[in-house]
Amino acid sequence: MLSAHTVGDIRAAEEALAATLPEGELMQRAARGLADSLGLIPAGDVVVCLIGPGNNGGDALYAATHLLDRGVRVDLCLLDESTVHAEGLAAAQAAGAQIVAAPGAQRWCLDAIFGIGARPGLTGKAADWERWLVQESPYTFVVDVPSGVDVDGATLPGSHVSAEATITFGTYKNALLADPAADAAGAVSLVDLGLAPHLPTPSIEAIEAFDGHLLDPVLPGRSSHKYSRGVLGIAAGSEQYAGAAHLCVAGAQAGLAGMIRFVGSTALSQRVVDRAPEVVAGRGRVQAWVVGPGSGDDAESQLAMALEDRVPVVVDASALQHVPDRFDVPALLTPHAGELAAMMDTTREQVEADPLGHATAAAERWNATVLLKGRRTLVAQTGAPTRVNLSGSAWLGTAGAGDVLAGFAGSLLAAGLDPRDAGSVAAYLHGVASVQANPDGPIVATDVAYALPAAVAAFVRGDLA
Template sequence: MRYGHSVAAVRRAEGALMARVAEGALMQRAAAGLAAVGADLLGRVYGARVVVLAGSGANGGDALFAAARLLRRGASGTAVLLSPERAHAEGLAAFRAAGGRVTGAEGGPAAIARADLVLDGITGIGGKGGLRPEAEPLAEAAHEARAAVVAVDLPSGVDADTGEVQGAAVRADATVTFGTYKPGLLVDPAAEHAGALRLVEIGLDPAELGPPELEALQHADVAALLPRPTGESDKYRRGVVGVVAGSERYPGAAVLAVSSAVRGGAGAVRYVGPGGTAVLAQHPETLVSDGSPRGAGRVQAWVVGPGLGDDARARTAVEEVLQAPVPALVDADGLRLLSPEAVRRREAPTLLTPHAGEAAALLGWSREDVEAGRLRAVRELAARFGATVLLKGSTTLVADPDPAVPVRANPTGTSWLATAGSGDVLSGLAGSLLAAGLPARDAGSTAAYLHGIAARLSTPPLTAPDLAAALPAAWQNVSGGA
């Protein structure tokens, strides 16, 4: 599991650690890790040209000390000081002692154009609101240069706590972060600026960090969550998922949602809707009903909404699913047919799975605001509806209605998932995991993880049927065949 802690938590833990170690020890640990990553990226340090973009904070000091280490191994270096009078004194002295040259911001673009490695130490984790005007040309030059750009702790100009980018920001090829991940490194749009992430341990005490704000599952975490049948299992004990999807206009949504549901860990799938013929043609094992959810038979979880439309039949279906005493996933058209009050009245868990446009409609925001502030949006939706919310997009986030529970960020997404029907596949898969007994937060985050792995295992350009077909391979990839 990757954990992301807030700026306040990091500063608290760093303060406690600095009180126990020698002065400057923490910065030297960070600089050593940063220099090691820089050396790996360079391959050959001797003769390489290193440029440090140094602001007035500790990040500038980290970068200067790291560059000094590289210079002592034969690199040449230039430090671009944005605030010369406020540069980290000890770091600058070490850099100069190692043979480094110094220039102001005006000399930065030319130095960057000749560099092999650029260390971004302009701002630290407390930076807000994008880069200052004098730093913007440096970020632009770094983006256009052939050099590898390494951000110190996080790319300058992004918000460490929220992942928001409110103005110009550095785009890094890699980010070396210290002690723990910061939430913004795991959430777009900031994550797009971070590149590959490297965590350098500097000795922070987990107890002093406290609970994380954000977490990201990894293979072992997902493998531990996947449902597995036992010797006593039958199709009913493994769970039955009900799928209410599709319409005369969108019969494909029914097929796609059922296709992923049958591969999602539950023992059986009941389909309710007008697409029964199409569903049975693809999946003859499906239990089909053309009535309403209430009369379809027993299920352990419901999925409602993909391709459903908004006629009277659709409204009735959503109402009956919300009244059922079992977990329910609401997606697509179903999201337009519910209210916060109807969801809050439910005693069973509810999982809502909007994309940015649907989230914007539910919140009364613009789509642009949702995409710019994904973490804020998913938390607000979960609070407003009293439900678990899976916000789809470039970074899929899963938020529990309890604000004390960390939001989960999915690390496996790929832009190839931006294809028609991909969301229907995700809904069926997550609903099947709900029926198999996973809590809503685990079902949503596990489904998103497998969904992304399936996309990565498919041959691009993939389609939604390709995605559903790849789910068993994704399951095996994560579980190691168990």
């Protein structure tokens, strides 16, 4: 998995590592890694480096010496010469870097204004440079984190740099993985400084293609049968949204559960079974429930019914309006920003401005795992690193995709995964399936459901493309 850490934990790890190294070696590692990551800039071109105070500026200044060695011309804009890294500036100037009063017509830019310890938002000369970036649109690289972002909260409370690429050091930061700040970072690459032995439990994780071991505990064996694989109950759909029932069932059938029971009106149940004859209509013993996709006025009673069984539950869509004060069974809530805003008596805009904060608060508030859907879906559970999903196609924003996700997550829950693993694996493979269904092209939710079994198999084998 990818891992991100808080600023405090990174600072402590850097101090611990630096204590084992010759003086200045940690910065030299960062500078060499940074320069190696700037190979896109051709010899003979000019890059303007926006240099702020302290070590972040120092990393860029020492990296400039390597760029100059391979024929790249370097212009330096200093935020405040009195606070610049003096040794780094001297080294860069000795290698041939030129100080300029302001950025101009350069096609390449390196943002080294502020590092992880700065307050979010840009003012003064730094804000002027940000406006230049917007107006002139040079190809912009970032040193460690985009200047102006809220590094731990992953928010964008003020003026900030937006870049094509970010080169970060030691470990990922929350702002590089979680939205909205992650959108400002562009493509992110990590320079390994050797921090890993000194880092504690991460603050954020992201599942990767080789994490199929997460499914190992619930994969069927030679002696498995439909009941041992887990039975999932689904209470979804309505006369108005009958399709949600079909899509939720399709998502569930793509998962690991051995059997699906569907609870709904007689007419809807008949339609579901006609379309998916493996489904059993009617209530019975289950290992998990999915409640809410496309439900109508009976969402409240359906959720109460599911909670009576004292088994894990996925709560989606209209059922989210009827959650108890706190859950006393394992629960996975799957709201989008608008639904979470309604639950928390706030606005969609506020949730989208701080999804990490709201998902974390909601998980604590309802004693549940919260899967907050979005471009970078979050899975938050109190006491564990929040997981952020990095897979998926922009075409996944299509009607019914959430119904498929709810059913698929429920199937993993019924098979025996805990809500955090079920939600995060489901989100990851749901995204993978959206790409595999039609790379770079439009899809519908049914396409995603049909692509999920192959995505699961490739994930388990460890050969996802």
